[in-house]
Amino acid sequence: MKPRVFSGMQPSGNLHIGNYLGALKNWVRIQPDYEAVFCIVDLHAVTLYQDPAELRAKILELAALYLAAGIDPHQSAIMVQSSVAAHAELAWMLTCVTPVGWLERMTQYKTKAAVQETVGDGLLQYPVLMAADILLYQAAIVPVGDDQAQHLELTRDIAQRFNSLYGETFVMPATSLPTVGARIMGLDDPSKKMSKSEAGAGHAISLLDPPATIRKKIMRATTDSAPAVDFALLGPGVENLLNIYQAFSGWDAEQMRAHFAGLRYGDLKKQVAEMVVASLEPLQQRYREIAAEPGYVDGILRQGAERVAPIANSTVELVKRRMGLYAPC
Numbered sequence: 001m002k003p004r005v006f007s008g009m010q011p012s013g014n015l016h017i018g019n020y021l022g023a024l025k026n027w028v029r030i031q032p033d034y035e036a037v038f039c040i041v042d043l044h045a046v047t048l049y050q051d052p053a054e055l056r057a058k059i060l061e062l063a064a065l066y067l068a069a070g071i072d073p074h075q076s077a078i079m080v081q082s083s084v085a086a087h088a089e090l091a092w093m094l095t096c097v098t099p100v101g102w103l104e105r106m107t108q109y110k111t112k113a114a115v116q117e118t119v120g121d122g123l124l125q126y127p128v129l130m131a132a133d134i135l136l137y138q139a140a141i142v143p144v145g146d147d148q149a150q151h152l153e154l155t156r157d158i159a160q161r162f163n164s165l166y167g168e169t170f171v172m173p174a175t176s177l178p179t180v181g182a183r184i185m186g187l188d189d190p191s192k193k194m195s196k197s198e199a200g201a202g203h204a205i206s207l208l209d210p211p212a213t214i215r216k217k218i219m220r221a222t223t224d225s226a227p228a229v230d231f232a233l234l235g236p237g238v239e240n241l242l243n244i245y246q247a248f249s250g251w252d253a254e255q256m257r258a259h260f261a262g263l264r265y266g267d268l269k270k271q272v273a274e275m276v277v278a279s280l281e282p283l284q285q286r287y288r289e290i291a292a293e294p295g296y297v298d299g300i301l302r303q304g305a306e307r308v309a310p311i312a313n314s315t316v317e318l319v320k321r322r323m324g325l326y327a328p329c
């Protein structure tokens with residue numbers, strides 16, 4: 001039997017090249033070697049207010065993007081978190097073994113809470129729900145970008161605590177980060193990670209941005225006052241552009257140096273833009289084909305939920321028995 005892999009993304013905002021290079025591209029690469037569950041984590045998205053009609057549309061868009069990027073629904077299950085009730089059920093059980101101090105220390109919670117007038121409890125509980133998503137499927141590995149590494153550590157802490165209180169129950173999931181592209185930074189401000197929820201037209205490149213928009217955003221990306229690429233003195237903006245090129249091209253560090261050392265920033269940007277445009281073109285084409293088939297994505301999501309629900313439900317039954325909750329024989 002193949003080991004299991006689980007990962008997910010929130011249907012909030014527009015998927016960007018950070019989400020693609022940090023996670024989605026890795027999912028496609030590893031899917032033949034694992035029994036994979038790729039989730040659309042809508043319950044996570046509503047930890048911040050989402051317009052209901054827009055959220056429904058974004059769920060289908062995200063599923064279509066998974067498919068367009070190369071997730072094969074015959075190999076991997078694509079499903080929506082809220083369509084398998086066991087996610088929320090296990091989250092509650094894990095909440096009860098999680099000290100609140102562990103959650104208050106999470107960097108993503110602190111960053112997102114800092115810009116809210118009032119902080120919903122869901123935002124604090126976000127990593128417990130993420131732990132439930134992963135532990136529900138007894139996933140051996142979780143391919144994510146670098147920003148989720150802290151939440152994965154917490155998932156292991158919660159699993160360990162549960163196992164020590166109630167006996168061996170959960171598999172310890174390992175974090176899988178890509179070697180290049182684990183943290184793509186904002187084009188307008190390379191000190192901040194590229195993020196769906198960050199406002200600003202020049203911040204992120206969305207996977208569905210037209211070529212002209214991609215070129216414009218990259219040509220305007222923040223660099224520094226040096227004229228050309230110097231690998232001994234890389235500023236964060238230039239390093240980010242080089243990372244983007246390397247992650248899309250698959251080049252090694254030697255090839256990158258040989259090609260880009262001494263190149264003027266304007267030419268670097270042109271080459272990065274053409275690499276991004278050419279890499280996204282097939283994905284965008286497949287996305288348009290999928291979006292033109294009404295009902296296709298709904299069918300995939302229904303099948304995905306039906307496929308994974310028995311695994312999720314059997315974990316919940318096991319956890320109930322371990323905790324002494326009522327579980328009829």
Ligand code: AQP
Nearest residue numbers: 009010018019022023144145182183184194195196197
């Ligand atoms: N900038 C990034 N570079 C590399 N990987 C990234 N990921 C996110 N940003 C980058 C990875 O993408 C996956 C999807 O994450 P998510 O939808 O759960 O949300 P997130 O991590 O909070 O990403 P965003 O884009 O910043 O979304 P919002 O603004 O909605 O919170 C994860 O594997 C993540 O590591």
